[in-house]
Amino acid sequence: MIRVKNVGYKAGKKMLLDNISFEVRQGELLAIIGANGAGKSTLMKLLSGDQPAHTGEIWFNESKIQSLTTASLATRRAVLSQQNTLSVSFSVEELVLMGRYPHFQVKPGDQDLDIVAAVMQETGVSHLATRDYTSLSGGEQQRVQLARVLAQIYDIQGAYLFLDEPTNGLDLLYQEQILSVARRMADKGYGVVAILHDINFASRYSDRVLILKTGKMLAIGPAKDVINVQNIKEAFQIQMQLLSPEGCKSPFVVPEGIFLI
Numbered sequence: 001m002i003r004v005k006n007v008g009y010k011a012g013k014k015m016l017l018d019n020i021s022f023e024v025r026q027g028e029l030l031a032i033i034g035a036n037g038a039g040k041s042t043l044m045k046l047l048s049g050d051q052p053a054h055t056g057e058i059w060f061n062e063s064k065i066q067s068l069t070t071a072s073l074a075t076r077r078a079v080l081s082q083q084n085t086l087s088v089s090f091s092v093e094e095l096v097l098m099g100r101y102p103h104f105q106v107k108p109g110d111q112d113l114d115i116v117a118a119v120m121q122e123t124g125v126s127h128l129a130t131r132d133y134t135s136l137s138g139g140e141q142q143r144v145q146l147a148r149v150l151a152q153i154y155d156i157q158g159a160y161l162f163l164d165e166p167t168n169g170l171d172l173l174y175q176e177q178i179l180s181v182a183r184r185m186a187d188k189g190y191g192v193v194a195i196l197h198d199i200n201f202a203s204r205y206s207d208r209v210l211i212l213k214t215g216k217m218l219a220i221g222p223a224k225d226v227i228n229v230q231n232i233k234e235a236f237q238i239q240m241q242l243l244s245p246e247g248c249k250s251p252f253v254v255p256e257g258i259f260l261i
Contacts, residue, residue: 007056031202034212099151139174
């Protein structure tokens with residue numbers, strides 16, 4: 001598992017993260033939610049090894065994250081960032097193959113090509129294989145980028161997938177598709193950490209939810225335990241109603257004053 005112990009991060013004199021401690025287990029999807037400026041993306045950068053924590057420790061199984069080389073990290077975790085811009089034209093298949101770069105020296109082997117085909121099937125982009133990436137819609141591009149990061153760890157037992165606002169700016173269909181893939185990866189035994197803006201998506205797809213408020217942990221646990229009126233009001237400064245639709249295992253929140261007809 002990943003263990004985060006008393007982690008803090010400072011920008012100048014401002015503490016962006018303060019005394020953060022939790023674990024990420026293999027086979028679970030941990031959703032991180034919180035208002036803008038809560039420290040979600042900063043925490044993701046520390047978890048992925050892109051930035052070092054100023055205080056505390058982060059462990060990947062038995063190794064401190066700062067002891068791992070970039071090459072070693074590339075075979076333990078994959079990161080889907082918020083922004084994925086390209087200035088050079090690539091086909092979809094070529095872009096997905098980039099996820100396998102940590103695994104071969106000169107040219108991809110049969111296993112690499114099989115994995116590329118598998119993750120394109122997993123993310124529903126196989127029919128786009130020969131298309132120019134820049135010609136795709138935003139939702140299609142995001143699914144291709146997801147395929148790329150899946151290719152990086154698809155054959156690595158005990159690997160982790162980090163998703164930083166993977167549904168940002170996408171319509172409902174693509175949001176559902178991407179989070180369904182993330183859920184399936186967790187069900188296959190990968191550890192998945194996703195920063196999400198939509199509280200209801202976090203509630204539906206996650207095993208546990210971490211709520212951040214101004215750089216501190218407000219709550220962590222199963223959605224049914226931590227997504228409540230009090231926590232949402234404290235984290236987002238908005239009064240919500242908590243609903244329990246028939247057949248829904250997780251809580252559903254709507255702003256106070258909105259009535260379902």
